[in-house]
Amino acid sequence: EPEVTQTPSHQVTQMGQEVILRCVPISNHLYFYWYRQILGQKVEFLVSFYNNEISEKSEIFDDQFSVERPDGSNFTLKIRSTKLEDSAMYFCASRAQVSGANVLTFGAGSRLTVL
């Protein structure tokens, strides 16, 4: 069964450092998302991406965050200068263009620990 692949599975970084989280969505999917889940809190939407541009972003997704689809297969989330509160599980998800449906396939997540 097709799956969304995320790397790294766990990254530990110092506050202020740049981090890039990578995702390989399912190959024929057209919509891409990043969500995050801080320990003990709800899953939160960060950003959606379609047709090589951001469709929607949340208040969390400030200037420190950026997304890119550099080569048609990878979808990356960059945090320029990490803060302690960026520590969370970051989930990538993708969706096919199916009218009326909202079926997302999630990756296993990247755990980011900021020290």
Added chain:
Amino acid sequence: TQLLEQSPQFLSIQEGENLTVYCNSSSVFSSLQWYRQEPGEGPVLLVTVVTGGEVKKLKRLTFQFGDARKDSSLHITAAQTGDTGLYLCAGPGGVNAGNNRKLIWGLGTSLAVNP
């Protein structure tokens, strides 16, 4: 602001028992989804309910969408240890939003089924 509240937050039962968990909102949702998440994994979609009053069955799991589309329930019959996990409900942000809608999530019900 659309919110999804799930109850109970934690549930510990013996194998073979039945259980029901709930997902409630004061807002109307065009659809609701139920996911199951295991430790170290991303959420996996179980079902999408779309029509008010709809009931969907997935083996021993029965999902119901409230008539007013503000709430949903998940009933598990004769729970098994393999049902252990975090059950999350999620719905699209905005009743009349387009296809690329973000998902709003509940905090989840952490279910432990003991042998």
